[in-house]
Amino acid sequence: MVLEKIRDILMIAVFGSSSTEIVSLVLAVTYVVGLWKIFEKCGVKGWWVLVPVARVYKLSLCADREIEGRTLSILEGVMTLINISRKFVDAESTAGDVLAVAMLMIGLVYMVYSIRVYLGLIQVFDQQKVWVILWIVAGGLPAMLWGFQKKYQPLWQAEEIRNDADAFFSGNKAAVLDQGLTVNLEERTAKEFFKKKTLLRDIHMYVQPGHMVLLLGGSGAGKTTFVNAVNGYEPAKAEIMINGKNMYKNYKSMQYDIGFVPQLDLMRGSDSVYRTLTDAAALRLPSSFSKPERLARVEEVMDIFGLAPVKDNLVSKLSGGQRKRLSIAMEFISNPTLFILDEPDSGLDGVMARELFEQLRHIADQGKIIIVITHTPDRVIDLFDDVIVLAKDAQRTGRLAWFGPIAEAREFFGKERMEDIVKSVNREEEGGEGRADEFVMKYAEVQHA
Amino acid sequence: MPEVVENEKHREREYRHRGRTAQIPIYLGKQLRFFINESDWKVLPMAAVIAALVSLVVRGKVFVNMEGTLMGAFAITCVAIWNGCFNSIQAVCRERAIIKREHRSGMHISSYVAAHMIYQFLLCLMQTVVSIYVMQLTDIGFERMAGFMTPWMMVDIGISMLLVSYAADMLSLLISSISRTTTGAMTVMPFILIFQLVFSGSLIPLPEWIRPLSNCTISTYGIRAIASQCAYNELPLDTVWKTLNDMRDSELEETVTVGRLLELTDSSIVSRYREETIIPAVTAGEAAEFLNIRLPEETDKDLILSDPVSLGEILDLLANSEFVQANKDKGVTLKATMGELIDAFGEEKVKDFVMKKTADAGYKEEYVRTNRNIIGNWLMIGLFIVLFAVLSMVVLEFIDKDKR
Known part of the structure; x- marks a missing residue:
């Protein structure tokens, strides 16, 4: 009896079921064997297939569906526990019923997530989507076919080989001056599912006051992570100095010296323009400001951004351009030294976008530092002083591929258009040229020189 | 040296921003404008319709016999929970990204939640007044019995209804604070309603092993308070005769x-x-x-x-x-x-x-008409209100951890 239970538990752990029916057993064994080979093809160690819970996570890595894999592995862990518990509980009892219902519920969710992972695997192996039916109904068959037949090969590996750029550090620290912004970012890491992931590494720069800087980078290169590290919202292992003061050490007092305008116009549609700005002033301006002073600042900002004619309109009734200007005005109300804008031109036509960037140029000319993320930089590139190019290296870590004047960037990358520069550092599977590592190292060499 | 201290003080003053209490009116104002300019006002006519429907079904039965009174207590509690849940289920999640932005700009979560608490209380109060008025209009029978805690039964019931409604509102505020999207919140909502109504343990008898769960529902204490106020134990049980x-x-x-x-x-x-x-x-x-x-x-x-x-x-x-x-x-x-x-x-x-004999058999200790029992149930509902509000604050403090 005890031996039988131990056997069942082992069967559940390895194959996910304790069924001794010949068909189930054959499918379970072939699934494990086939998956072993698939793992090896994808660059994952085959023995992971014998580790319950971790198996589905590793499969999701092969399928480039890591997020789904996390959920799936948690679900499998719970299902394994329930399955084992059911061996010790009377199936006819209330506890047995509860476990059965729980198993059904989790099983349904598990199936949905499995479909997502299998679809990812199908994409990685460049196969027809119809395979997913076979994977769900009898996983052992496709696992054996894909695992043992040479014609089924993944388009890319789950775990890539480390290359030179990964180990390479420029080590050049940017100077700290009384005026301007200095970024000395060693690394920015995040823990995801018990795994440390480096999001950004080795970024050093000094931005002069009055400069308008373009921040370029492909999807996932770490642009938003970078600006969040700079504005202190998501601190990194770094030293961020604004006008000689350490941002992280003085976050409370310097928080209002940085304006961050998010990509979306995050404002309440039920408020009027005037009310939105007076509330923003009440929050952002120091309490030493008297009410008349606050209202005067609101009027001033409305004039700067051309919002005075619509001051009584509800935000929900504003045009896209007006909304964008209001969103910027909300941050500008505290007269920040550093102004960061995440795609301020999204949803605006060429003329409106140009007008907006000209306004930003005007603000920069007053001695402010402006950093802008945009995906259509070429139509307004003449307004910028510098460009920061972030690129995802082979380890998918955001690295600095360039910081400096626009003209020099063109020469460095050998590209005229900014959009072509982004394309050159983007990965091949994203439609780019996959030269990120090359430029990261080249830029480091330039800095050393 | 004193000059340095003076400078430090000056700098502190220069950088000091609005405190938690001073921020509450900002957000309360936003909520009130939302009530007028957006769709929050719709909860008032909705409360009237729901109260009328329920009242038309239970009128003539409440305050007359045990079963009618229990049914009435259940129905009134349902109305209150329904109103409360719908008031705030989308209140936070619909503007989650805005809260995140404002939190980044110095907004205190406690001020934001406190503003919600004040606003939602006002909303629940208005709904309760509307509901009680509609019940009176549709002859639910408040005049059949004098109040126990106050001279008027409708005020007695109104207090219980307000508390239940407010507790349900705070529960929804918590769900709304946890949910990333309005769809997520609205998916959870039916489960919460069913749990509250089924596990109240009054009209639907629960198996012994599941009965402790009913102590975790607002509805249990709401029904107990209202049934006690309506002198459930002093009424006959008509059904058998x-x-x-x-x-x-x-x-x-x-x-x-x-x-x-x-x-x-x-x-x-x-x-x-x-x-x-x-x-x-x-x-x-x-x-x-x-x-x-x-x-x-x-x-x-x-x-x-x-x-x-x-x-x-x-x-x-x-x-x-x-x-x-x-x-x-x-x-x-x-x-x-x-x-x-x-x-x-x-x-x-x-x-x-x-x-x-049947009334003796129907006697329930939890519905006994005493100050201690009624206030005890009100306090339990009050505890739920505080618990849900505090949890909402705690959950929202982690809003920065939201995935981008």
């Missing part, structure tokens, strides 16, 4: 053997009455009066002609009778309507008996 009376024409018919009837004479009930005199002693005077004859001697009238006969003697006589013994296997059909049986005992007597 009404059912019996409705069955007046139903016939009871049973064929039993004589032998079975004889066996019944040995039952404990019959044994209890065996010594009871069925036929009293008959004197000569009584016999003469019955036969309308004159006794020869006046003194003979006290002469006992036959001894008193007990039930036991008659039963024994029957049991030993040859005739009965010979017909032991013969069937005898007994037939009577429920009405005849009720009338045999007297309708009023049966009604009083049934209603008293």
Whole structure:
């Protein structure tokens, strides 16, 4: 009896079921064997297939569906526990019923997530989507076919080989001056599912006051992570100095010296323009400001951004351009030294976008530092002083591929258009040229020189 | 040195921003503008419609008998929970990204939640007033009974309703704070409602092992408070008597053997009455009066002609009778309507008996009409309010951890 239970538990752990029916057993064994080979093809160690819970996570890595894999592995862990518990509980009892219902519920969710992972695997192996039916109904068959037949090969590996750029550090620290912004970012890491992931590494720069800087980078290169590290919202292992003061050490007092305008116009549609700005002033301006002073600042900002004619309109009734200007005005109300804008031109036509960037140029000319993320930089590139190019290296870590004047960037990358520069550092599977590592190292060499 | 301290103080003053309390009016103002300019005002007519529907169903039953009162307490609690849940289920998640931005700009989460608490309280108060007014208009019967905590029943019920509604509102605020999207919040909502209503444990009897769960629902304490205020335990339980009376024409018919009837004479009930005199002693005077004859001697009238006969003697006589013994296997059909049986005992007597005994059986300690019980239930609901509000604050403090 005890031996039988131990056997069942082992069967559940390895194959996910304790069924001794010949068909189930054959499918379970072939699934494990086939998956072993698939793992090896994808660059994952085959023995992971014998580790319950971790198996589905590793499969999701092969399928480039890591997020789904996390959920799936948690679900499998719970299902394994329930399955084992059911061996010790009377199936006819209330506890047995509860476990059965729980198993059904989790099983349904598990199936949905499995479909997502299998679809990812199908994409990685460049196969027809119809395979997913076979994977769900009898996983052992496709696992054996894909695992043992040479014609089924993944388009890319789950775990890539480390290359030179990964180990390479420029080590050049940017100077700290009384005026301007200095970024000395060693690394920015995040823990995801018990795994440390480096999001950004080795970024050093000094931005002069009055400069308008373009921040370029492909999807996932770490642009938003970078600006969040700079504005202190998501601190990194770094030293961020604004006008000689350490941002992280003085976050409370310097928080209002940085304006961050998010990509979306995050404002309440039920408020009027005037009310939105007076509330923003009440929050952002120091309490030493008297009410008349606050209202005067609101009027001033409305004039700067051309919002005075619509001051009584509800935000929900504003045009896209007006909304964008209001969103910027909300941050500008505290007269920040550093102004960061995440795609301020999204949803605006060429003329409106140009007008907006000209306004930003005007603000920069007053001695402010402006950093802008945009995906259509070429139509307004003449307004910028510098460009920061972030690129995802082979380890998918955001690295600095360039910081400096626009003209020099063109020469460095050998590209005229900014959009072509982004394309050159983007990965091949994203439609780019996959030269990120090359430029990261080249830029480091330039800095050393 | 003092100059340095003065400079530090000056710098502090320069950078000091609005504190938690000072931020509350900013967000309260935003909520009130949302009420006017967006769709929050719609909860008031919705509350009126729901209250009218429920009131039309339960009117004439509340304050009259136990079952009607319990049904009314359940219905009023349902209305309150429904109102509360819908008030705030989308309140936070619909503007989650905005909260994140404002938190980044110096907004205190505690001020934001406090503003919500004030606003939602006002909303619940308005809904309660509307609901109570509609119930009064549709003759739910508040005037049938004086209030217990206040002189007016509608105020008593109103306080309970407001508390339940506010607690449900805070629960929804918590769900809204946890949910990333409005769809997520609206998906969870039905489960919460079903849990609150089914696990209240009042109308739907719960299995013993699941009963402790009902202590975790707002509805349990709401129903208890309202049922107590409506003097549930002091009301009759009509259902059983009404059912019996409705069955007046139903016939009871049973064929039993004589032998079975004889066996019944040995039952404990019959044994209890065996010594009871069925036929009293008959004197000569009584016999003469019955036969309308004159006794020869006046003194003979006290002469006992036959001894008193007990039930036991008659039963024994029957049991030993040859005739009965010979017909032991013969069937005898007994037939009577429920009405005849009720009338045999007297309708009023049966009604009083049934209603008293069933009301005793329906008595519930948790519905006892005392200040201590009612205030205890209100305090429990109050605890839920505080708990949900604090949890909302704690959950929202982590809003920065949201995935981009």
